[in-house]
Amino acid sequence: MTKIKYLLLALVFSSIFNSSLLAQSSSVQTVLIDVAHGGEDQGRLGVLEAKESEVLLAISDELREVAKDREGIKLIFLRAEDKLLSLAEREKIISAQPLALLVSIHLGVSSFHTESGISVYYCAPTSVADDLVFIAEEEKFFTNAPLDCQGEEVRDKLFAQQLEGELTKNLKLYYDGVQSSGVKKAPWAILKTTKQPAAVVLLSSLDHPVEGRRLMDRRYRRVLATSLYQSIEKYLQK
Numbered sequence: 001m002t003k004i005k006y007l008l009l010a011l012v013f014s015s016i017f018n019s020s021l022l023a024q025s026s027s028v029q030t031v032l033i034d035v036a037h038g039g040e041d042q043g044r045l046g047v048l049e050a051k052e053s054e055v056l057l058a059i060s061d062e063l064r065e066v067a068k069d070r071e072g073i074k075l076i077f078l079r080a081e082d083k084l085l086s087l088a089e090r091e092k093i094i095s096a097q098p099l100a101l102l103v104s105i106h107l108g109v110s111s112f113h114t115e116s117g118i119s120v121y122y123c124a125p126t127s128v129a130d131d132l133v134f135i136a137e138e139e140k141f142f143t144n145a146p147l148d149c150q151g152e153e154v155r156d157k158l159f160a161q162q163l164e165g166e167l168t169k170n171l172k173l174y175y176d177g178v179q180s181s182g183v184k185k186a187p188w189a190i191l192k193t194t195k196q197p198a199a200v201v202l203l204s205s206l207d208h209p210v211e212g213r214r215l216m217d218r219r220y221r222r223v224l225a226t227s228l229y230q231s232i233e234k235y236l237q238k
């Protein structure tokens with residue numbers, strides 16, 4: 001009887017030991033989520049006067065909830081309140097995580113050909129005037145941005161393609177009429193702050209009659225957050 005007890009104890013300890021070893025060996029990837037705009041910079045205005053900065057915060061709340069139930073990715077949000085962080089402040093948080101991926105979230109607007117759906121940008125020079133005007137307006141609060149993209153263009157394009165593909169695919173499972181403007185390149189200041197894979201994701205269009213209203217719905221924001229999380233996860237699994 002005592003022998004059996006010892007045997008059982010040994011089994012229990014060995015399984016605890018093994019699982020703690022497993023936990024130690026599985027690497028957790030850190031991903032920085034840059035929640036764009038904030039404070040005096042409200043970003044774009046959408047249907048029902050929705051402010052981009054606030055809708056992005058609501059989406060990041062859902063993303064935080066999604067991440068709670070899952071393992072393998074540690075999310076760090078650059079802002080969690082309605083406050084404007086300068087580029088230098090954002091850069092400080094980013095440089096403290098030199099191995100982290102960076103995903104900057106925004107919402108599109110119709111005046112810049114982001115009428116409907118998703119667009120994902122990676123850092124690279126572009127001569128598309130619309131994109132240059134768009135990012136200049138989006139990042140007008142950022143001055144003295146460094147000049148060149150630091151990442152590797154081919155790798156960052158792959159990251160952007162992975163995010164765009166998975167995000168669009170997942171969203172289509174739940175909603176009709178989901179469109180994507182695809183992957184684009186532009187020298188966003190925020191993307192110049194890291195050497196790691198980085199992308200700016202326009203999650204939906206804020207002033208689109210259908211998507212703008214969907215963004216007011218928590219279920220849509222949750223599906224967006226889940227889809228974004230899964231797209232990052234897929235990239236990391238490759």
Ligand SMILES: [Zn+2]
Nearest residue numbers: 043106107138
């Ligand atoms: Zn924006």
